[in-house]
Amino acid sequence: MTPSPRRIVSIFAWLVGTVLAIVAGASSATSLVEFTESERYFIESHGPWPPPVVVDPGNRFSGDPRAVELGERLFSDVRLAAVEGMACEFCHRRDRAFTDGLVVGVGRQVLARNTPTLFNLAYNRWFGWDGAADSLWAQSIRPIIAQAEMNADAGIVRRLFETDPIYRTALSGMLEIPVGELGDDAVLALAGKLLAAFQETLVTPRTPFDEFRDALLSADMARAARYPLAAQRGLKLFTGEGQCSLCHFGPSFTNGEFANIGISHMIPNDGVDRGRLAGMRKLKESVFNLTGPFNDDVTRANAVGTRQLRFRHTAFGEFRVPGLRGVAATAPYMHNGSLATLEEVVRHYSELDMDRLHVHGGQILRPLHLSDEQIGDLVAFLESLGATPPGNTSQSGQVIEKQQYDGHAEQ
C-alpha cells in the first residue's frame, strides 16, 4: 500500500519537528545559562517593557498633547532663564540621553551633583538624587528658580507666557484664568506641569534584554539564545549572587527608594551632601509638594508617600536608586559623577569598602570580589539595557571631559 499524500506530509512534518527540536535542544544547551527560580523571578520583574502609559493625577495636563507640545518648546526655550543661552536642554542634552556628560552639572555655578537622564521619569515616585520633589512637575520648577541654574522667577515666566503668541494662544484655550492673573506660585506650577507633560513622554525603547526576558518567559529558547552569553552570565550575577535586583528592582531597574552604597558624600572644598536626609526636609518645606494647593488630584491619594514619610537618620548619605535602562549612554555615574565608566561602577561593587557603608544597605551589600571575566559579564549585561546592541558602542561610556571645579552650589 502506498502512503497517502496527507500521510507523507505528516511524516515529513514529524521529521522536521524532530530535527528542529534536536537543534533547538542542542543550541539551548550551549547558549543558555541556567537560572534558578529566584533569578527567574527577578528577571520577570524587570519587565514587561515598555510598561503601560501612566497619567499623573497630580498634573491635569499630563497626557494632554497640547501641553506636551508646549512643554517641549519650553524645554529648549532660553527665555525661560535669566542666564544667557541657558535652557533645560543646556544640561539635559538630547544628543546625550538628556544628560550633559559632565561629572557634575554646570549652570551659573558648578553644581554639587551629576545631571541625571530624563528618560522613564513617568514611573518614578521621587525626583532628584535626594528625592526632594514628589512629582515631576515640582522637580521641573527647581532649576528655573535656582540661582545656580536658570536664576529666573515667576515674573519672567509670566511675561514669556503672555508675550509669546504661541504660548499665549495655546494657554488661553487651556486655562480658566488668564496667565496674567495667576499668582507667582501658580505660574511656576503651570510651567512645571507643561514641562512634566513633555518629559513624561521620554521612554527608553525595548532592548536586547527585553527580547531575552520575553523569550525566556514564553519558553522560546531559540529566541532567548540570541542574547549574548556574557550578558546572560551578567544577568545571572545581577539577579543572583550580586543581589543587585533587590534595589534595582522592577521594569525600570529601580525600586524608587534610597540607599547608601558607599559613594563619598563629601563635596569638594567644603560641605557634605546629606542626600535623602536633606531631601526629606526640602520636600516637607516645599509649597509645591503633593500635600499643597497645586496638586490637581482632589482626592490627595497620590500624596500618601509624602504624608507618611518616615524621618530616618539612616537617610543620611542615601541617594535614590537610579534606574538602569539606557545606562551605557549616561556616563559618568553616581550622584556626584565620581565613576567614569560602567566597569568602574562594577569594580566599586566588587571591592566595596564596608567601613564606608552605614547601617543600611550594609546587610545587602558586601564586596563581591569578582573576577575580570565576571566584571566583563556584568558590564555586558548593563550595556544590553540599551537599545544599541552591545559591541556597537557609538556613544556609550564616553565622558566629554572630566570637570575640575573649585566652587559648588548649595545643596
Place this chain on the structure above:
Amino acid sequence: MKVRPWYVVLSMLVPSVATADDCPRPGEGARQLVSEPYVVSFVAESGVIPVGEHFTIVAGVCRAGMPFVGDVQVSADMPAHGHGMNYRPEVVTLGPGRYRVSGMMFHMPGNWRLVFTLDDETGRHVLATESDVR
C-alpha cells in the same frame, strides 16, 4: 449526613474568639494572628501585597471575641536586612475593632515581618507574622 465525632470535638476546641459574631473580620482571604486573648485578622485591600508600591491593609482586631478597644499601631521590617519601611503607616479606626492601615510599602522583595502593636489597659501586646513577599 454522618458527623464524625472528632470533628465535633475539634470545633469545640476552636477558641470562641475566632468565631464570635462580634469579632470583625476584614473579608475573604484574611490572615489571622492569635495571641490569646487577642486576634488580628488582616488582608491587603487590593487582595495582594505588591513590591515597591503603596498598599493598604484592612484589619479586624479582637480581644476575647469582642472588638478591641485601645491603640493599634502597625510596622514592618526585613529582619535579614536590618531595615524597616521608609514610611510610617497611618492607622484609622473604621468602627469597633475595625482598622484601615494606609501608607504601607515593602520596597524590596523578600522576607518581611509585619507587626501589630496593641495597647490597652493591660499593657502592650505584640502580634507579628513573617512572610515572603514577591
